[in-house]
Amino acid sequence: MSESPLLVVEDYHVGFRTETGLAKAVDGVSFTLNRGQTLGIVGESGSGKSVLNRGFMGLVSSSRMIESGSVLFDGQQIVNQDRQDLWGKRIAMIFQDPMTSLNPVMKVGKQIFEPLRRHLNMDKGQARERAIELLTSVGIPSPAQRLSQYPHELSGGMRQRVMIAIALAAEPEMLVADEPTTALDVTVQKYILDLLRELQQEHGMAMTLITHDLGVARGRTDEVMVMYGGRKLEHAATETLFADMHHPYTEALLASTPSLAHPKHTRLFPIPGSPPDIVDPPPGCRFSPRCMYAQDRCTTDNPETTSLTDHEYACFYPVGSDAGAEALKHNQDAGQTATGLKIGRAKEGAH
Amino acid sequence: MMIALLVAVSMLTFGAMSLLGDPLFNILGPVAGDTENPENLAKINAAKEQYYLDKPLPERYVRWAGDFLTGDFGVQFSTDGQPPVANLIKERLPRTLRLMVMAQILAVAIAIPWGVLAASRANKPSDRISTFTAFLFVSLPNFALAVILFYVFALKLDWLPDTYNATDPFFGFTHKHRFTQLLLPAFTLALPTASVYQRLLRTDLITTLQEDFILMARAKGESRRKVLYGHALRPSLFSVVTIFGINAGALIGGALVVEIYFRIPGVGTAIVEAVLREDFPVVLALVMIIATGFVVLNFLVDILYTFIDPRVRR
Numbered sequence: 001m002s003e004s005p006l007l008v009v010e011d012y013h014v015g016f017r018t019e020t021g022l023a024k025a026v027d028g029v030s031f032t033l034n035r036g037q038t039l040g041i042v043g044e045s046g047s048g049k050s051v052l053n054r055g056f057m058g059l060v061s062s063s064r065m066i067e068s069g070s071v072l073f074d075g076q077q078i079v080n081q082d083r084q085d086l087w088g089k090r091i092a093m094i095f096q097d098p099m100t101s102l103n104p105v106m107k108v109g110k111q112i113f114e115p116l117r118r119h120l121n122m123d124k125g126q127a128r129e130r131a132i133e134l135l136t137s138v139g140i141p142s143p144a145q146r147l148s149q150y151p152h153e154l155s156g157g158m159r160q161r162v163m164i165a166i167a168l169a170a171e172p173e174m175l176v177a178d179e180p181t182t183a184l185d186v187t188v189q190k191y192i193l194d195l196l197r198e199l200q201q202e203h204g205m206a207m208t209l210i211t212h213d214l215g216v217a218r219g220r221t222d223e224v225m226v227m228y229g230g231r232k233l234e235h236a237a238t239e240t241l242f243a244d245m246h247h248p249y250t251e252a253l254l255a256s257t258p259s260l261a262h263p264k265h266t267r268l269f270p271i272p273g274s275p276p277d278i279v280d281p282p283p284g285c286r287f288s289p290r291c292m293y294a295q296d297r298c299t300t301d302n303p304e305t306t307s308l309t310d311h312e313y314a315c316f317y318p319v320g321s322d323a324g325a326e327a328l329k330h331n332q333d334a335g336q337t338a339t340g341l342k343i344g345r346a347k348e349g350a351h
Numbered sequence: 352m353m354i355a356l357l358v359a360v361s362m363l364t365f366g367a368m369s370l371l372g373d374p375l376f377n378i379l380g381p382v383a384g385d386t387e388n389p390e391n392l393a394k395i396n397a398a399k400e401q402y403y404l405d406k407p408l409p410e411r412y413v414r415w416a417g418d419f420l421t422g423d424f425g426v427q428f429s430t431d432g433q434p435p436v437a438n439l440i441k442e443r444l445p446r447t448l449r450l451m452v453m454a455q456i457l458a459v460a461i462a463i464p465w466g467v468l469a470a471s472r473a474n475k476p477s478d479r480i481s482t483f484t485a486f487l488f489v490s491l492p493n494f495a496l497a498v499i500l501f502y503v504f505a506l507k508l509d510w511l512p513d514t515y516n517a518t519d520p521f522f523g524f525t526h527k528h529r530f531t532q533l534l535l536p537a538f539t540l541a542l543p544t545a546s547v548y549q550r551l552l553r554t555d556l557i558t559t560l561q562e563d564f565i566l567m568a569r570a571k572g573e574s575r576r577k578v579l580y581g582h583a584l585r586p587s588l589f590s591v592v593t594i595f596g597i598n599a600g601a602l603i604g605g606a607l608v609v610e611i612y613f614r615i616p617g618v619g620t621a622i623v624e625a626v627l628r629e630d631f632p633v634v635l636a637l638v639m640i641i642a643t644g645f646v647v648l649n650f651l652v653d654i655l656y657t658f659i660d661p662r663v664r665r
Contacts, residue, residue: 095570
């Protein structure tokens with residue numbers, strides 16, 4: 001029983017009916033999440049990473065939303081089902097902005113008591129005791145006093161800790177962390193991320209860590225999945241991915257984000273262009289209009305997912321392969337890619 | 352601020368009342384015009400002196416204000432005796448207050464579930480129907496609604512007492528009877544008010560329901576009901592509370608149409624009668640009571656804000 005994966009997502013689609021057509025926010029994504037494992041889901045804004053998670057959790061409340069495919073949670077099909085009995089109890093979620101995600105007019109204590117009383121049937125006294133334990137476990141000083149405070153009386157980092165405490169209250173089997181540190185100061189980010197990792201391991205929870213920052217996923221996840229335009233472009237064990245990334249998008253994403261590991265004055269390379277129109281996506285590979293490796297074939301054919309052991313990617317000209325190197329050289333010599341993206345002739349050693 | 356407001360209101364009313372006719376006619380009758388007859392002239396002068404009508408306006412205002420503050424509202428100016436204004440207020444104000452409180456409780460009790468229901472199903476057919484109903488109640492004049500309610504519930508269904516011929520629904524009746532007597536007039540006032548509250552609550556709630564903390568509450572597994580009433584309602588009450596203060600304050604002045612239609616001699620009718628017979632001690636006293644009630648209610652609303660949202664506290 002415990003050997004079977006906790007979450008099996010197969011060919012999962014989320015669409016939104018819009019006036020111009022169906023917006024394919026998640027377009028056929030598959031992955032598996034084992035118990036106690038952390039999956040980093042990385043991509044730009046609009047890549048579908050948040051919608052993917054909210055979608056299979058059943059938290060998208062729009063009547064324009066359509067989902068299809070298969071998601072098995074603990075062996076049970078949950079797509080197009082009412083998933084309210086999972087929320088908070090078996091799958092918990094923490095959100096990006098602790099400033100707006102806690103109820104501003106409700107005392108912190110009551111917000112922590114709610115899941116304890118609802119899911120664990122605790123009485124007020126038990127809930128209070130447990131809430132203090134939870135706040136202590138997320139590193140909040142003088143937790144008893146916090147219970148009678150309102151969220152605006154706490155700092156951003158404290159609020160995010162409160163949110164984590166709320167999410168962990170009912171000991172869920174899975175935690176969805178949707179950009180948990182994006183709204184926080186850099187100095188606080190690391191503490192929160194490390195705390196999450198620690199608690200996740202302590203409780204044996206499965207976790208999806210959604211982030212736009214590859215650096216966040218590094219060292220805190222077991223696997224990383226890179227999404228773009230609603231599709232999965234690359235998926236590998238975290239170490240494998242960082243050691244040997246195959247998709248040009250992953251490479252571009254890494255080159256565009258600063259890292260403390262970089263030497264000073266390292267140049268960052270923004271990814272040219274903007275995410276694709278998901279109502280009417282470009283033919284072929286969705287990343288091709290912004291890809292430095294793009295060839296004619298990329299604009300017409302959609303690359304199949306290549307599966308190696310522990311490593312999947314969807315690219316005709318993967319980074320680090322002969323085909324990829326050839327494609328890049330060809331484009332550099334031509335000064336532009338097959339989609340007309342202008343690129344510099346001789347790139348200084350970015351990678 | 353509030354005291355300055357009350358002083359300004361009293362001065363303006365006092366000034367306005369002094370522009371009206373000679374109050375002596377209201378005290379003495381036609382005799383007040385007969386200055387030729389020395390006997391009548393003596394009466395006139397005696398009355399003038401008794402009511403300080405021979406003194407300049409500012410002095411009269413100060414005398415009135417001083418008395419008012421000590422709770423002495425003066426006497427009514429009427430040709431058949433001058434009973435104290437306080438008697439009239441004691442008789443009229445409780446009815447109006449009872450009607451107002453009942454109407455407001457009904458309005459809020461109707462508007463909150465109505466607004467929550469509409470917001471949680473925004474733009475669905477049920478919401479459209481409730482919007483239509485709300486606008487219907489708001490556009491329908493008070494007297495039309497009164498007639499309809501009266502016809503349906505008092506005449507046809509005979510659920511509620513037929514107050515049409517009751518000279519005074521408060522005289523000699525039990526509490527229960529007083530209550531049922533007021534139900535129809537209270538509903539007449541409450542339905543349009545509830546519709547306004549519902550519109551405001553619906554709009555604010557729709558905004559609140561987009562907030563991250565609502566998604567968070569759902570993700571915590573809270574029931575739909577708890578998300579709506581426990582999380583979304585309270586931060587959505589600001590507009591309703593503001594309008595509530597203004598509305599309830601205005602209703603202290605009575606609801607003339609409803610009072611007349613249902614034969615309830617309340618503050619509304621009292622004020623109109625007093626203005627028509629130029630009985631300015633009564634007008635002044637009632638205006639001051641209304642203004643004070645208004646100011647106090649809105650002060651309470653300000654306090655209520657801090658209960659709704661702790662961030663308002665400093």
